[in-house]
Amino acid sequence: MPGHSGSDGDTDRVEVGVELLAALEFESLSVADAVDRIEAVTTNPRTTRAILDAAEQRGLIERDAGRIYPQGGGHVDFDADVIRKDGAFSCRRCGCSLSTGHFIQFDAGEVGPFGSSCIRIVTGRE
Known part of the structure; x- marks a missing residue:
């Protein structure tokens, strides 16, 4: 799964990565820690950047001084999700x-x- 598999695969990974960032239950975390979480979806640096950019553009995270601030997009329900x-x-x-x-x-x-x-x-x- 890591690596480049065409635009459809990259688009899918971006969407999954954005949903993962939206579901994080942190007040804030370092960009490095956010990338650690994104690596569950992709290790491709371009796709990682696309995930961070898309999440920020959609208002799901804010970035400031090397930190990520999730904006309460949701959380993972361990019973349902x-x-x-x-x-x-x-x-x-x-x-x-x-x-x-x-x-x-x-x-x-x-x-x-x-x-x-x-x-x-x-x-x-x-």
């Missing part, structure tokens, strides 16, 4: 092997898998 799948997975955040993957369901697509701790870190619950 997170599904668990059994199988052999690697966590998108830390790379650990998983027998149960946690996936966040957004309108634009799915993000994951994550381990039970990493999904809380990515969304800002921890």
Whole structure:
């Protein structure tokens, strides 16, 4: 999934990344920490920049002095928005092997898998 796969794939990743940023439960976080979260969607620097720019243009985040301020676009409901799948997975955040993957369901697509701790870190619950 990382890398360039054409404009449709990039557009989908931008939309998923924007939804992820809108759902962060942080008062603020550094741009580096925001990029860490976006890496669950893409590691392409152009796509990462497009995600940050689109989220800012839509009023979902504000950027100031190297910090990102989510503007209350929503949050991830762990009962409704997170599904668990059994199988052999690697966590998108830390790379650990998983027998149960946690996936966040957004309108634009799915993000994951994550381990039970990493999904809380990515969304800002921890």
